[in-house]
Amino acid sequence: MKYVDEFRDGEVARGLARAIAAEARPERRYHFMEFCGGHTHAISRYGIEDLLPENVRMIHGPGCPVCVLPIGRIDAAIHLARQPGVILCSYGDMLRVPGSKRTSLLKAKAEGCDIRMVYSTADALRIAQDEPGRQVVFFAIGFETTTPPTAVAIRQARALGLGNFSVFCNHVLTPSAIANILDSPEVRELGLVPLEGFIGPAHVSTVIGSRPYEYFAEEYRRPVVIAGFEPLDVMQAILMLVRQVNQGRHEVENEFSRAVTRDGNHKAQALVAEIFELRRSFEWRGLGVVPYSALRIKNEWAEFDAERRFAVPADSPPDNKACECGAILRGVKKPADCKLFGTACTPETPMGSCMVSAEGACAAHWTYGRFRSKR
């Protein structure tokens, strides 16, 4: 398949693997975090860890939009779905994420709630047009990639005069999450999580550009290489990170230059700025309450804000005590370190969010990598 196969060529991969092995110094170890779930997925699906030398290790970061949403927000979405007359529209991989008391959107749907899986905000708008007598709530989640489409939907809803459309906004910001990890005592003081560099987001960076990462490279003295989601992108980025570490550099480099510029997509940024503003704080699963790490709908667009249209509970029930999703999302623990992994928590019956999405560190390790730990 054109424009896809070129980025999955096994021959090129072996060449890159040889280069990484040749340049990684045997006397030291390299620990890189891939922030995005998309990278985690690529690493697992293509077996990239098999191609890396033993002293180059990847740490899975928190960049899975499904995984970072706290239980309270899932409960709130289920609460919205249970309101009479409401149709809740959600992206597919949100449906199985467990809320508190073993509920999920999928279970709520089975109980009779009208929950529809959509592929885009346009689908949700169409449903609102087709069902004028119902309240259509779009469960908006995701990082900077999925935010502009939500902004477009809100603008279109006003243009179309759709009084029955609203958005339950859970959009979160990548730079604040990266800063939170770098500021965490585990990384900064205790050295529990050795972290020599980042693979920077692919799709997120097409929107925000590479400029926001310059601060991290400078302030925290860690190299960042922005990479695409194809396996060769990831391999190339790892090689670039090894080189930066070897040369003592800490710069932002852009491997994904076919899609990412330094300044990003101005149009998308302007759209987001028109509709959204920063939340003072937002709870992340794993990272806790992070200041200015998420967006909410501006007052001027309040009529489309589901949190103002409906009474949305603001509880924050804790995760299962034994669930290590938090530590795993921060890179402190690995999936196999969790007592629940593979016993109480499997993709069939996920307890924690990391087991739900194919991008989650636990699901990826379960699906593609667990034979490594059994050997």
Place this chain on the structure above:
Amino acid sequence: MQQLVEELFLAAFDNDFLRQRNDQACLAMPAGRVVMSTDGYVISPLFFPGGDIGSLAVHGTINDVAMAGARPVALSAAFVIEEGLPLADLRRIVESMAAASREAGVPIVTGDTKVVEKGKGDGVFITTTGIGVVPEGVTISGDRARPGDAILISGTMGDHGVAVMSKRENLSFQTDLLSDSAALHGLVAAMVEAVRDLHCLRDPTRGGLASTLNELAVQSGVGMMIREAAIPVRDSVRGACELLGLDPLYVANEGKLIAICAAQDAPRLLAVMRAHPLGRDAAMIGAVVEDPHHFVQMETAFGGTRIVDWLAGEQLPRIC
């Protein structure tokens, strides 16, 4: 109702058994072991490129019978129809079923029809049951895969699932792809003729190749190692799966089979499969191995190895 049964079902499925107007069909069975299989069909949408719920209900059950190496003899069909289903749709489905059954040479010899209130069904549900006879000397079973055996598939993976998805209401995308829905008993007959000692046959329907290989691995108490590069997948299927965030190995097929046989029989089996119109793209995709964990593993085209796992629930698309 009587009129519906007479005018639509009996006219379309017409054969000697139905003409007798009994509550059951009385069949003279050829000698040999009898196999029997049943399946309920609840697909949405009812019509999809390359087939519909009717042809699927015929092909699917014929295939389940054929996967024992059996020659299918007869089918039964039970319909649960939701009030309000357009008669034209029902007619189209029944006629498509009749055509599929005639083409396969397997008559529908008995049946039942029920109508439920609007809202209590999804258009129409069809349950078909099939019986067949296994030829002498053939013992095909999911527990017979042994380390060293070869794993073959009869063609491209994922065509049916992607064709159906392309017509889902909330998805609809343009593709010229057709479902692979087909009755495989002719192909199976040629295969058991060539290799009497076939070990396993199974059609990778729901859950796709990945889930079916896992079933066989667990049933036989073995592991499997397959090669991604050897698995035929159409570009249009790969493209749709890329776009939707799905994995073609988990997408359903309705006209393909997996065969496992001793390594020395594999080249002969592959040649016979490729000579049959429904096995043109057949391929040898890997081998059965010893593995106490019963993992199905795959050498990726990229050069790594990964587990090809069971599908948990529905395959849900990834968001980014």
